[in-house]
Amino acid sequence: MLEIGTLTGGPLPGAGQRPYFEGMGKLSYERHCAEIINQTDLLVSALDGADLGVQVPSCPDWTVNQLLRHVGHAHRWTDEMIREKLPEVDFSRSMSLDVTAYAGETAAELGPWLSEGAASLASALQAVEPDEMIATLGGHPGPRLWSRRMMQETVIHRWDAVNALGVPFELDPAVAADNVAEWTRFALPFAFLRRPAETAALVGPGNTVHLHATDFDCELVIDLTGPMPAVREGHEKAAVAVRGPVVELVLTVYRRRPVEGLEVFGDHDRLDRLLASVRF
Structure with a gap:
């Protein structure tokens, strides 16, 4: 947990x-x-x-x-x-x-x-x-x-x-999609509040990550260009994108399985650093 x-730190974004x-x-x-x-x-x-x-x-x-x-x-x-x-x-x-x-x-x-x-x-x-x-x-x-x-x-x-x-x-794909969304809206901002020195290195111009489920309607873009992450739904070109079945995306963002085996486009190291920083 x-x-x-x-x-x-301050309140969760969107309070x-x-x-x-x-x-x-x-x-x-x-x-x-x-x-x-x-x-x-x-x-x-x-x-x-x-x-x-x-x-x-x-x-x-x-x-x-x-x-x-x-x-x-x-x-x-x-x-x-x-x-x-x-x-x-x-x-x-x-x-x-x-x-x-x-x-x-x-x-x-x-x-x-x-x-x-x-x-x-x-x-x-x-x-x-x-x-x-x-x-x-x-x-x-x-x-x-x-x-x-x-x-x-x-x-x-x-x-x-x-x-x-x-x-x-x-796992029901609808539950899995909800899980991915919650990770972006709960675990992700809390990591920035808890570990500011570590997560500061993730922030910068053009720093975006696209999570794309291939078997369910679930596409999220994590925008790391500002001091706190912003998240939006939709399909966008990003600095790094990871694609795979929605249940596998859940296990990946929670670091229960490695990224290997999913499709990764762009800056693989950026994705690895993000997942290492947002850990339960």
Whole structure:
């Protein structure tokens, strides 16, 4: 999970503008809530008979059962903030990064715990207005932001778990497109706020990156010519473009798979530097 509790700097770009979270990806608030449950169910279904003590290659500090505790605690933390209608995010309540003590747990123990947490979170989100100013982050309404963030958190960590267990991974292209959009509108600006010295090297005249899904309507241009990244939809010539199936684009931007195997046009090093800087 992005360590957003350590952020410094100003508000997330577009604060107070509802289209910031709805305009790209096009999944509704209701779909985000439903997918928190759906993605958790898919995760739980992959655990039957598995050894949850194996290490997770993409999260090497954790075993699978620790990864699952991370996901479940993230759900419960968000649930608590929404139900209590906290005015702002309270990072001190999160237990999602302190999971190293968990060991020897089974799917029979963790599966129901994960499902219960996901269902409770979805219920809490559905009981409030999407744009209610509770659990806000970067000036954005918490219900809308966290419904999407927790859905995508579950998607990516589902991949982490099934990859560690050798189980096939499938993802609805519409969910994948929403995930790519969220990465550009959430992880990307936060990287610039968290790592200004590192990301400053990405900024300059003509610095643009085009993400192009070949199997779904998802094309995004990342404009790095100003002090903070700007993102727009559409097909444009850019300094570097990467093309591939939308699910593979998700795994690439989250650094779960290498760029190799996708089509890259232009400055390959620019793309590598961007992905290295925007990391979870």
